[in-house]
Amino acid sequence: xxxxxxxxxxxxASVGDRVTITCRASRNISNFLNWYQQKPGKAPKLLISGAxxxxxxxxxxxxxxxxxxxxxxxxxTLQPEDFTTYFCQQSYNRPxxxxxxxxxxxx
Amino acid sequence: xxxxxxSGGDLVQPGGSLRLSCEASGFSFRSYWMTWxxxxxxxxxxxxxxxxxxxxxxxxxxxxxxRFTISRDNSKNSVFLQMDSLRDEDxxxxxxxxxAWTLRDYISxxxxxxxxxxxxxxx
Numbered sequence: 001x002x003x004x005x006x007x008x009x010x011x012x013a014s015v016g017d018r019v020t021i022t023c024r025a026s027r028n029i030s031n032f033l034n035w036y037q038q039k040p041g042k043a044p045k046l047l048i049s050g051a052x053x054x055x056x057x058x059x060x061x062x063x064x065x066x067x068x069x070x071x072x073x074x075x076x077t078l079q080p081e082d083f084t085t086y087f088c089q090q091s092y093n094r095p096x097x098x099x100x101x102x103x104x105x106x107x
Numbered sequence: 108x109x110x111x112x113x114s115g116g117d118l119v120q121p122g123g124s125l126r127l128s129c130e131a132s133g134f135s136f137r138s139y140w141m142t143w144x145x146x147x148x149x150x151x152x153x154x155x156x157x158x159x160x161x162x163x164x165x166x167x168x169x170x171x172x173x174r175f176t177i178s179r180d181n182s183k184n185s186v187f188l189q190m191d192s193l194r195d196e197d198x199x200x201x202x203x204x205x206x207a208w209t210l211r212d213y214i215s216x217x218x219x220x221x222x223x224x225x226x227x228x229x230x
Contacts, residue, residue: 034216036152043202043220044144044152050214087152091215095168096142096154 002026002090006099012107017078021102023071023088032092033071035064038101039084047086048073080106109133109219111203116224119193123228127188129203129221136184137161140206142217143177143188145199145226153199157206158186170196193228200225 003026013019023033031051036044046055048064051071061076075082083106088099115127129141142157156177158165165177176189186203201224204217 031212032214034214036217038152043222044217045220046216046218049216049218050209050212053209055218089152089216094166096157096215098152098154100151 001095002029002092002097004088004090004097004099006086006088006102008102009100010103010105012105013078014107015078015080019075019078019104021073021086021088021104023073023099025069025071025090025092028069029090029092031066032090033064033066034089034091035062035073036087036089037082037084038087044087075104078104109205111205111219111221113201113203113221113224116201116226118227118229120230121194121228123193124189124191125193125226127190127201127203127224127226129186129188131184131186131203131205134205134219137181140215141177141179141186142204142206143186143201144204144217144220145197145201146223147196147199150199155201156188190226193226195228198226198228 005024007022033051035048038044051066052064063074065072086102110132113129119125143155156167158177162179174192179186203221205219207218208215
């Protein structure tokens with residue numbers, strides 16, 4: 001199985017900050033990497049597919065990039081509603097696997 | 108608008124069975140793969156199973172193979188998860204999700220999710 005390792009597991013930041021969350025795959029997954037946001041008690045919401053493709057309706061402050069086995073989700077200017085949990089997910093092969101999540105907390 | 112509504116979650120004893128349902132609306136259900144993903148309390152997300160558009164192909168995570176069966180009824184816009192021989196570690200919120208694919212690279216992703224249904228396995 002492909003292991004997805006997210007870092008950091010938690011992150012403290014302030015409104016207006018720029019933050020970066022990283023996801024590393026245990027082996028090559030090309031750009032078969034998606035990012036989701038999950039708020040407490042709610043279903044995950046797709047932010048980015050294929051490492052860098054925006055989803056309709058997602059604010060432009062969210063962006064994704066890839067460099068080798070490392071994938072990055074960047075939030076350029078944090079808004080109050082962004083303080084929640086983020087997951088990466090690979091769909092390169094089965095079983096589909098998720099990262100363990102990154103909790104973004106308000107400083 | 109796309110809507111996915113799960114139902115069937117309950118408290119069940121270890122070794123018991125449960126059938127989850129997910130009713131879809133707002134899109135051409137028969138054109139999409141469908142997926143079940145679960146989340147244990149306070150934990151991360153785990154892909155459980157998915158099923159092809161016509162139901163002829165299905166895949167499972169190893170921990171549920173031989174115990175869970177995914178199926179669908181395109182005439183009712185519904186996907187199901189039959190769960191047998193339930194274990195404590197199956198306790199989770201179960202989400203159904205629509206699977207879509209990027210046009211260029213054929214990368215799959217889950218673009219719509221239901222609200223989830225809670226399965227609790229406990230004696």
